[in-house]
Amino acid sequence: MPSFTKPFTQFRILLIPAIAAFIYLYFYPAINDCAFAPATRTKSQCDASGCKNTTVSAGLPPFRLLALADPQLEGDTSLPSGWNDGASANLKRIGENIFAGRWDILRRDLPVLLQGYRKKLDLWGNDRYLANVYRQTRWWAAPTHTVVLGDLLGSQWIGDEEFERRARRFWGVVFGGAEKVPKSVTAAERRVEVLGEDKSWKRRVIAVAGNHDVGYAGDLSEERIERFERSFGKANWEISFRLPNASLDGELDYASRKTPDFYAGPGPQPELRLVILNSMNLDEPTRSPAMREQSLEFMSNSICDSDRIDTKNTATVLLTHIPLHKANGVCVDGPFFSYFSPENGGGIAEQNHLSEDVTHQIFDCLLRNKPAVVLNGHDHEGCDTQHYHNPENIKERKTIRHNDLPSLTPEEKQSALREITVRSMMGSYGGYAGFLSGWYNEDQSKWEFAYETCGFGVQHIWWVCTIVLCVEIGLAVMSGMDALTQKLLEPETRRKVKEA
Structure with missing residues (x-):
């Protein structure tokens, strides 16, 4: 019985959705008669x-x-107030607040940092969309x-x-x-x-x-x-x-x-x-x-x-x-x-x-x-x-x-x-x-x-297709590494390595 935690099993489960995502992402003009x-x-x-x-x-x-x-x-005008100080400056300020015990200020700075990263990711995805x-x-x-x-x-x-x-x-x-x-x-x-x-x-x-x-x-x-x-x-x-x-x-x-x-x-x-x-x-x-x-x-x-x-x-x-x-x-x-x-x-x-x-x-x-x-x-x-x-x-x-x-x-x-x-x-x-x-x-x-x-469709479709493809590529790499590891752990392989 196959283990559903194995990367190759997950790869096979996601293969058809990944193929569908790839086809729509890159061939949607043909599908939608553009x-x-x-x-x-x-x-x-x-x-x-x-x-x-x-x-x-x-x-x-x-x-x-x-x-x-x-x-x-x-661009930067869509980022939250305080983000333009830079991510490193925000991280430094958060660290200082933790050591100083200023939790009220931390509650203000941490959401700004997270919201800034979310918006940066949104801008990155919007450009690619x-x-x-x-x-x-x-x-x-x-x-x-x-x-x-x-x-x-x-x-x-x-x-x-x-x-x-x-x-x-x-x-x-x-x-x-x-x-x-x-x-x-x-x-x-x-x-x-x-x-x-x-x-x-x-x-x-x-x-x-x-x-x-x-x-x-x-x-x-x-x-x-x-x-x-x-x-x-x-x-x-x-x-x-x-x-x-x-x-x-x-x-x-x-x-x-x-x-x-x-x-x-x-x-x-x-x-x-x-x-x-x-x-x-x-x-x-x-x-x-x-x-x-x-x-x-x-x-x-x-x-x-x-x-x-x-x-x-x-x-x-x-x-x-x-x-x-x-x-x-x-x-x-x-x-x-x-x-x-x-x-x-x-x-x-x-x-x-x-x-x-x-x-x-x-x-x-x-x-x-x-x-x-x-x-x-x-x-x-x-x-x-x-x-x-x-x-x-x-x-x-x-x-x-x-x-x-x-x-x-x-x-x-x-x-x-x-x-x-x-x-x-x-x-x-x-x-x-x-x-x-x-x-x-x-x-x-x-x-x-x-x-x-x-x-094409709303931007959420692009995000779903892109995430599915990225996950499938990651599972393919993990499956290859897992297969290589299993091969190296076989007794015959270990014996040949020692003899070499």
């Missing part, structure tokens, strides 16, 4: 390649954006581009030293192996690249400024913007990606194309514009009117200037942090503004949405440059909506959930703009990621988009 929606095949593509209907998938779309939101990395979400979705879904839609860090009030520490954890642990978009790309006023040509984009992470990174309009300063841009890249910038021309590839023929990665039609090459917009100071009152004017000017030039933007065969993806204004009940977060006291400047201290005026401006500009889609964060629960004009009063804008889009009239659909608020990747919200697909429909001469989302 993937980009495939591009749809056009009628001309079907006619050329001989497919029977256009519902047949055309394969992976040429533009695949992995969208993550609000990781909110915490977020890293697992990014690493596994990126590996499985194979995005062409990645964006984090603001609130990269957990507080705008932290000092420069703590900001740098969290930034190093962001790049070194959570997004290990990734790199920020270089200045040579973000500094260009009108940069155009061929989509898929620069493989570096698969490693780059586009960082959007959020309120926990630079503050709201009432406390956003040049110093905060400078340190954000130093660690994560420019706050306002744009870039265009042009589909490669099939006629430029001597070995490629239109009839042989299985995916919409190339363009073989007449007219200008289709372009997809990414606009990264700092929405933190678009509303007022603001601490720095000059910085607000810079953001408004960038917004006007990048999405509103029709003379500058060639709308033929072009689409826009707007990446920002604060959602557009919408009525109460459409999403979890309703409209909300709060302000600092007059003694502290009277600026915006907090907001859930952009104001109606700024929202109307963005909506009207993007409507002139359709097709377009807006991606943002901030509302941790996530939301998927459609904004549209009232046909009887074009000054009236309405918002519905994206799933209710079929209920709109053709006139209303014509003015519809999709806004996707990506659910947070934090553990308490299930570790979600968004998958935006983009491809060019040659028959309709326009870009099309599709969006999918999925999550």
